[in-house]
Amino acid sequence: MDILTGSAALSRLPAVIRLNPLDDIMIARAPLSPGLLLDEEGVMVRQPIPAGHKIAARRIGMGEPVRRYGQIIGFALAPIEAGEHVHVHNLAMGEFARDHDFGVDARPTIKAADERYFMGIVRPDGRIATRNYVGILTTVNCSATVARAIADHFRRDINPAALAPFPNVDGVVALTHGQGCAVGASGEGMATLRRTLGGYAVHANFAAVLIVGLGCETNQIDGLLAAQGLDRSEQLRSFTIQDSGGTAKAVTRGIEEVKALLAEADRIERQPVSARHLIVGLQCGGSDGYSGITANPALGNAVDRLVAHGGTAILSETPEIYGAEHLLTRRAVSREVGEKLVARIRWWEEYCRRMHAELNNNPSAGNKAGGLTTILEKSLGAVAKAGSTNLVDVYEYAEPVRAGGLVFMDTPGYDPMSATGQVAGGANLIAFTTGRGSAYGCAPSPSIKLATNSALWQRQEEDMDVNCGGIADGSTTIEQCGEQIFELMLRVASGERSKSEQHGYGQNEFVPWQIDAVT
Structure with a gap:
């Protein structure tokens, strides 16, 4: 090396x-x-x-x-x-045995000698935010147009006067989706959607949330709130289009509801908070043959630094660790944690059999053009994002992440869908490596983009935050690049806008995992 x-x-x-x-x-x-x-x-x-x-x-x-x-x-x-x-x-691909040794490589985490801080937002209940949005969530696709119309009223590029009196509000975003009806009310799919929406409803990066429904959908607002143990409050409001008297009246009502939330949302002041409050979702998309050599191990180095300072990193994309999961089970803090990860792999194998699909339909065409051949090769490079620290817990999609350190969340490999689950689980920052030039951003949690090669950086610098290509060409090292990424995490968490934020990414990238049959 x-x-x-x-x-x-x-x-x-x-x-x-x-x-x-x-x-x-x-x-x-x-x-x-x-x-x-x-x-x-x-x-x-x-x-x-x-x-x-x-x-x-x-x-x-x-x-x-x-x-x-x-x-x-x-x-x-x-x-x-x-x-x-x-x-x-x-x-x-081919079949071969993999030894899922549990915990043989687990080691005590060495804590950093110094404590690092970022300028965060402390909510009244103690939650720590990296951004300060007002969010509009929908129970069903049928209310998406109304939610978008409400948010558009507050867009700074369309109506700059609407948020001018509230400089501390990062924006009003509508996160819409294509689900919420024509599925079983008590099935796994509805539970997953509600868990996702519930995670966003209480996300620290939202100062307040408005939930908009149609009125007759399967995913009723009352059912959503009850399933997630949530109560309406000044900061969590809701209504339906049907009860409001139709589309135009619902849009007007929503605008007034948001206006009533803005003054309180603006009353924030960033202050130094420990880096242990950072929860970073790890993503790689548009990978190439350099991903496992440059950006992924550099991000892994940054993850090791984050964990040493008490923070949390969420590795995900289960189909993209397939064939490399044995490297993670060796670092599991207990046999129970390791077996939880293997159980998620087995679920995916059965899921693909049931859907007449193959786990090896990943890598994508772009991945293959970039030099990756099989999912095994892609996975071995992808796990490098996880650094070298212990695997402390395994979560299902959109479950609240409570543990500190390196954790795993079961998600699909599709980047927007995977990151949506991570943010629902509490991620307040996303770190995303790419070798082909994936265009992605996230709301309400900012996303930083890490280029795996210098040619991509030169071609698409307007979308990339860090060039890790110097690792391959000898101008930098994994350690130096890892330090650069970690320092950028702290700055972006403190309010520095990432490239994807500057371009306005985030609203369209909210994609909850749909796993139920639609009838």
Whole structure:
């Protein structure tokens, strides 16, 4: 791994990256042409190799396992000669045993010697916020248009006068969705939707919340509040379109309700709070062959720093740890925690069988274009976001996260859906790595974007907050980049606007997981 931390210019670095002595492949730093001799490996390039893609380090027989990170990422579909391109045409999934050792690598967490702070917002009940929004939630898709119309009245780019007297309010956002009816009232899907909405209704980053329903939907407001143990109050209001007399009257009513909330919402003052109050959701989307080499381990380094300061990180995207879950069970603080994670993997295997789907339909087309071949390879790179600390608990989708340290939340791999569950669980910041250029933002929790390669940074800098590509080209190290990410977390939590916030992302990226049959 010393090749990742050198300070030499890219032109003087080896043309390929070998991550582990056991690996059967190497990763191209830049496009490789046939006939190039890789002196450091004694291998001649036989085929064009795109940047970030795999090249065989030795001859691999048909059916033999292929390793990256020292772990199996698939099996050869045909004989592969040293120097050949290794990708979807000659590498595929296969069954093999994985040893889910529980807790063998768990170690006491070493606390940081110093205490770090960010400028947070302390709610009257002690909850800590990183942003100060008024939120509009909907019980059903049928009330989405009304909710959006209410929020649009307060958009600073449309009606700047509406929020001008309230400079401490970050905005009024409507988080709408496509669910809430035509599903079982007592099924798993309704419970998941209500848990998600309930988590947002009490999220610290909302100073107040207005819930808008249609009136005749399955997901009745009273049922939602009762299921989540919530009561109406000055800061949690609700009404339905039908009881308001129709669309126009409901929009007018909603605008007046929000106006009544703004003065109190504006009465906040940021103050120093411990970094232990940070709850960071970890995401990777539009991944590439560099993700597991640069941005993901750099984020993992930042996670280790966060946990050392008492904070919490939420790893998720269960289909994207598939095949690498054994690396997490080894770090579980107890057998019970490790078995909870394995149980979620088994649920997904059964879920895919029931839906006639495959867990390996991930990686996406963009992931494959970026050099990733199988879900095993993607997962092994994805778990690097989790750093090296203990796995302290496992949660179902949108469950409130109570534990401090590294935790896991069961979510799909679809980024907006996964992050929605994390925020419902309490995440007040999202850290999102990407190699292809995923355009994503979140509300009410800010999202920072981490580019895995310098070409992406140069092409799409307006969307990226940190360039981690220097790890591959030798201009920075994982440790230096991890420190940079951690410091950015503190600054964004203190109010510095991320790139996605500057572009207005967040309202459209609220996507609760729909798992019930729609009838």
